[in-house]
Amino acid sequence: MxxxxxxxxxxxxxxxxxxxxxxxxxxxxxxxxxxxxxxxxxxxxxxxxxxxxxxxxxxxxxxxxxxxxxxxxxxxxxxxxxxxxxxxxxxxxxxxxxxxxxxxxxxxxxxxxxxxxxxxxxxxxxxxxxxxxxxxxxxxxxxDFGNHLSDRRVSLRMSHIGFMVEDVDKAFDFYVGILGFREVWRGGPDPSKVAWIHLQVPEGEETIELMLYEAEPSQADAGHMNHLCLEVEDVGEADRLLAGRTCPDGCPEPVSIKLGINRKRQLNLFSIDGTRVEIMDRRTIDGVSAPSSEGVPMRYRPSVGGS
Ligand SMILES: [Fe+2]
Missing domain, CATH: 3.10.180.10 (2,3-Dihydroxybiphenyl 1,2-Dioxygenase, domain 1)
Structure with missing residues (x-):
């Protein structure tokens, strides 16, 4: 066609x-x-x-x-x-x-x-x-379908991948306008600004998370923004499971369970490079969806000092 x-x-x-x-x-x-x-x-x-x-x-x-x-x-x-x-x-x-x-x-x-x-x-x-x-x-x-699926897996699905986006308009032109992704949620820690935008693949369930920023990011910032998310039914259970194992020496300290702006509980782990692995509940804490932010999407401004 x-x-x-x-x-x-x-x-x-x-x-x-x-x-x-x-x-x-x-x-x-x-x-x-x-x-x-x-x-x-x-x-x-x-x-x-x-x-x-x-x-x-x-x-x-x-x-x-x-x-x-x-x-x-x-x-x-x-x-x-x-x-x-x-x-x-x-x-x-x-x-x-x-x-x-x-x-x-x-x-x-x-x-x-x-x-x-x-x-x-x-x-x-x-x-x-x-x-x-x-x-x-x-x-x-x-x-390999059906093989190498260990019972030890902390999560059975990677629900999204997040990556840094300098120009959100260009990202929308490509992912929404050309590839057909659709926006499902946007938010951020500051209600007046949008820091994260979730775009769902057009014929599936998973999303990409556009990670917006203003200042030149440090390597630690970049490791936080360029991340993957592993979805779980109960992040508390995942936390207890991991507590019984040994994280290899040298990884940055994990961030213990907290409630995200999206009303889902999450736990954040880091590889030795500081690359973040977000472990997140599939559902919100009370079954109620978090509203999308009405703030202004952040834009990279090279004149803004990095953290
Ligand atoms: Fe994420």
């Missing part, structure tokens, strides 16, 4: 986006971060992809059959920690053609990834890299 624009250009229909597939982070200590996710958070690691020098290109920790956290060795000390995030589509090549027709910054052809998934990359207007993946029968990921 194609859509004709008013200037006669044919735009292919957008394929479905059915979920958030993975979060990929750089780390200064691959083995430490692998232990954090495996021994402490209870996940299995079905795939370790070697690099050309006999080291690790990345390790894939399995949240569930369709969601992973990918752990990459840092390219240089102190570099940004978010490598990319991925969404799942039902037709990667059709999505690539669609994004090209929409004028987006798309990587080369759709290729078969290390785990057998069809994939390509698109860079959003703020410079964040979004990977588009399609799980095909016969791929290593699909062949």
């Amino acid at each position: 194609v859509v004709m624009t008013n200037v006669g250009v044919q735009i292919p229909a957008r394929p479905k986006i059915i979920g958030v597939a993975h979060a990929a982070f750089f780390t200064k200590d691959v083995d430490h971060t692998r232990r954090f996710f495996k021994e402490y958070l209870g996940y299995e690691e079905p795939f370790v992809v070697p690099d050309e020098k006999g080291g690790i290109a990345f390790a894939a920790v399995k949240i569930n059959d369709r969601q992973y956290v990918e752990i990459y060795p840092e390219c240089r000390p102190g570099s940004g920690r978010l490598c990319h995030f991925a969404v799942e589509t039902d037709d990667a090549e059709a999505m690539r053609r669609y994004l090209l027709a929409m004028g987006c910054c798309v990587s080369g052809p759709t290729t078969v990834g290390s785990l057998g998934e069809m994939n390509f990359f698109v860079t959003d207007p703020n410079g964040t890299i979004c990977k588009i993946v399609e799980y095909r029968p016969g791929s290593r990921i699909v062949e």
Whole structure:
């Protein structure tokens, strides 16, 4: 199916986006971060992809059959920690053609990834890299369905991935206007300002969280904003489960359970790099949804000093 624009250009229909597939982070200590996710958070690691020098290109920790956290060795000390995030589509090549027709910054052809998934990359207007993946029968990921799903997992689902957004208008043009995400909630600690905006994938449940900011962020700020969220039924139970395990030495202190602005209880953990893992209740504390903020979305202003 194609859509004709008013200037006669044919735009292919957008394929479905059915979920958030993975979060990929750089780390200064691959083995430490692998232990954090495996021994402490209870996940299995079905795939370790070697690099050309006999080291690790990345390790894939399995949240569930369709969601992973990918752990990459840092390219240089102190570099940004978010490598990319991925969404799942039902037709990667059709999505690539669609994004090209929409004028987006798309990587080369759709290729078969290390785990057998069809994939390509698109860079959003703020410079964040979004990977588009399609799980095909016969791929290593699909062949692993039903396996490596430990009973020790602290959470069975990654409900969202959050990342820093410098220009919220450009982000909306891309994620809402082109990819079809829809806004489900916005909020922040200051009622007069919007710091977080949740956009839901168009044909699925998961969200991305646009993390807005004004001042140049420190590395600790960036680690707080570029994060992943693991959803649980009872964050108190998750806390008790983790208390019986040992977090690898060197991780920043966790932030104990608190009630979020969204009225959901949350617990925040940090990898050795300060990358935040938010563990959050699926439901609000009393079943009542938190209203969206009517504040003004924050905008990055380089003249504002960092914290
Ligand atoms: Fe979050």
